Amino acid sequence: MQLELRHLEAVRAIAEAGSLGRAAMRLGVSQPALSAQLRRIEQVTGGELFVRSRIGVEPTPLGEFVLSVACRVLGEMDALTAGTRATAPHPVLRIGCLLLVLVDRLIEPLEEELPGHEIDLTTEHSATTLTRMLGAGKYDAILYGEVGDHEVPLPDGVAARTLVPKEPACVRMSAAHPLAGRQEIDLADLAGETWTTLTDDGDGGPEAMTDACRRAGFTPTLRYRIADRRMRWDLITAGRAVSMCQPTSPQVEGTVLRPLTGDPLTERIRLAWNRSAVTEQRARLLYRAAARAYLDSIPDDTFYRAWWDARPELHPVTD
Known part of the structure; x- marks a missing residue:
């Protein structure tokens, strides 16, 4: 499996929501489906991206790195989308x-x-x-x-x-x-x-x-x-x-x-x-x-x- 934009969006959503349940709600998927997707993403990245804490989930050092890249890539895609819309008639x-x-x-x-x-x-x-x-x-x-x-x-x-x-x-x-x-x-x-x-x-x-x-x-x-x-x-x-x-x-x-x-x-x-x-x-x-x-x-x-x-x-x- 190769990482796609939807995988990066899932990682960002989990980090922003602070829990798999809230992230699943925002993404419009079930929590079990998001958990399974996260496991597949972690297989590609080579390790855990999040660990449970008493307040939810927190990114691991590997998760922090993947999250920083995900935010940069998604930000560039968002800028591309906004730019093309601004010039559309x-x-x-x-x-x-x-x-x-x-x-x-x-x-x-x-x-x-x-x-x-x-x-x-x-x-x-x-x-x-x-x-x-x-x-x-x-x-x-x-x-x-x-x-x-x-x-x-x-x-x-x-x-x-x-x-x-x-x-x-x-x-x-x-x-x-x-x-x-x-x-x-x-x-x-x-x-x-x-x-x-x-x-x-x-x-x-x-x-x-x-x-x-x-x-x-x-x-x-x-x-x-x-x-x-x-x-x-x-x-x-x-x-x-x-x-x-x-x-x-x-x-x-x-x-x-x-x-x-x-x-x-x-x-x-x-x-x-x-x-x-x-x-x-x-x-x-x-x-x-x-x-x-x-x-x-x-x-x-x-x-x-x-x-x-x-x-x-x-x-x-x-x-």
Whole structure:
């Protein structure tokens, strides 16, 4: 076997993620498949590239060498890709997104704001992956969230604009939950709950949630990290966990969405784009399309509609 770019990408992903499980999630493969691939790579390189530690996996001296070469080679390939796209007359507009609710409504305003453009829209589970791929030229623009005080680091050559500076986190729970009948819920009343969250989203969500719970007087039991939205909803419907959610999250049969008293946890939504691939004019149109998608996702006759309408300073500009 000869080393290929996909092998170098696997080595880099493992090093960046710090564990085979998280790396497999980012690469879209199973952990056993990635472990088998790593063993084949190590047979070619002649030794172990990673060793287990109490915090995950760490590269060996041989792994450090292979990783440095991999990053250099992959960086040159990324530069080649970005350069050829910059000179192409009509490149596809490639947009990467976290699993934000507005993504479900993004296609129609994109078609209207950017008529004639071919759109490649991909969702990711990690803001870290999004920003790395943006910097590498594999995405032209990304939509992502930042929870609490967390700021997602952006690569060089990237511009960013805040779409929604603040939205309150809510809690989704089973409709049969003892607190489901309340109009709003004090975070301290959830001290005994088991929580589920997304897997390695990189937006600071789990850390910010833990901090908010500690301020409310308890440490949350975060037992389930599940990327698949349907699986998370089924878990909540069954009463096995509760979860923080965006206030624009859709209704899900068997669950309820409730605001938290005093908004102890908030999120920002941002748009970032690669200046070498997206002009200022196209960036404005992208922003407007995303703003329209967000506004369309706010349901009427809910607590969030009233919360949002009372805060016009947070509203994105769409004209």
